[in-house]
Amino acid sequence: MPRLLKISLLSIVLLSGGWGFFAHQKVNRLSVFILPPPMIGFYKKNINYLSEASVNPDRRRYAVADEAARHYIDLDDYGDSAVYKLPRYWNEALKKIGNDSLQAHGVVPWHIAKMYDQLKDAFLLRDPRKILRISAELGHYIADANVPLHTTSNYDGQKTGQTGIHALWESRLPELFFTDYDFFVGKAEYVKNIQIAAWQAIANANAAADSVLRFEKELSEKMGNKKFGFETKGKQTVKLVSGDYAKVYHQMLSGMVERQFRASVKMVGNVWYSAWVDAGQPDLKELINYNPSEEELLKRAEELKAWKERIYLSRQHELNDNP
Numbered sequence: 001m002p003r004l005l006k007i008s009l010l011s012i013v014l015l016s017g018g019w020g021f022f023a024h025q026k027v028n029r030l031s032v033f034i035l036p037p038p039m040i041g042f043y044k045k046n047i048n049y050l051s052e053a054s055v056n057p058d059r060r061r062y063a064v065a066d067e068a069a070r071h072y073i074d075l076d077d078y079g080d081s082a083v084y085k086l087p088r089y090w091n092e093a094l095k096k097i098g099n100d101s102l103q104a105h106g107v108v109p110w111h112i113a114k115m116y117d118q119l120k121d122a123f124l125l126r127d128p129r130k131i132l133r134i135s136a137e138l139g140h141y142i143a144d145a146n147v148p149l150h151t152t153s154n155y156d157g158q159k160t161g162q163t164g165i166h167a168l169w170e171s172r173l174p175e176l177f178f179t180d181y182d183f184f185v186g187k188a189e190y191v192k193n194i195q196i197a198a199w200q201a202i203a204n205a206n207a208a209a210d211s212v213l214r215f216e217k218e219l220s221e222k223m224g225n226k227k228f229g230f231e232t233k234g235k236q237t238v239k240l241v242s243g244d245y246a247k248v249y250h251q252m253l254s255g256m257v258e259r260q261f262r263a264s265v266k267m268v269g270n271v272w273y274s275a276w277v278d279a280g281q282p283d284l285k286e287l288i289n290y291n292p293s294e295e296e297l298l299k300r301a302e303e304l305k306a307w308k309e310r311i312y313l314s315r316q317h318e319l320n321d322n323p
């Protein structure tokens, strides 16, 4: 294969994804350790799966039609202060904006709340496989929501001549500087309203997006062709942002990557924990090495459905009785 083609193919690989695979795996892994004692045994036992499956949403990004939109929200497409003005809840957003438009601009904050409900159901069903699959994937979307470039339509600097900044910020920087980060984020805490917490995370990430782009612009103007270097990985030569460039950029961001990484770890732990609390704190020790049959799970799913319908009906009655 000609060298240039090889290089461009590799850059395509490097450009794909949310946080890089490395970062997503670390976020899920570290989140396990902030869980309370009744949860940590089950999650630790399955930590390799949680880490490995954290990148599944990116793997199916181009294969599943609705997948891509779950990883981001292009706030600037909605005008000024969109993060504070957009409908907080999905049904409200559907009514006001419509599904096509929502899908076109990204749905990550609403998708986090939707998956939280699914995780709560998985705990209610005491279905270990479902709990793990949803926990792992929820960890992915939460981490994406904490990446500044996942909140803007200029997500790869393509509108400002900074193509490649996405992979630089979320793959190259964490891979280079991860060992310097402090991951003590305290214990997982209960969050009453996951949907509002998701919007808060998006607002924080979005507030940093300007600096992400501006600092890189300044630096690239200053460093010119010293920006790139070649590195040998196995038999291949890869064109990469040079180590010096990455280092100065990382310094200019003054701890931002670490801050967003820590915020991701904390929030993933918080959301797993809150779903478990809201499902009535089922005994997870019982789920270690537990392999329920399809029939058992189906029966429980039916029970859960009937139970939800009863609650819905009794609410309707209350509303009718007290208009």
Ligand SMILES: [Zn+2]
Pocket: 017, 018, 019, 057, 058, 071, 140, 144
């Ligand atoms: Zn992603």
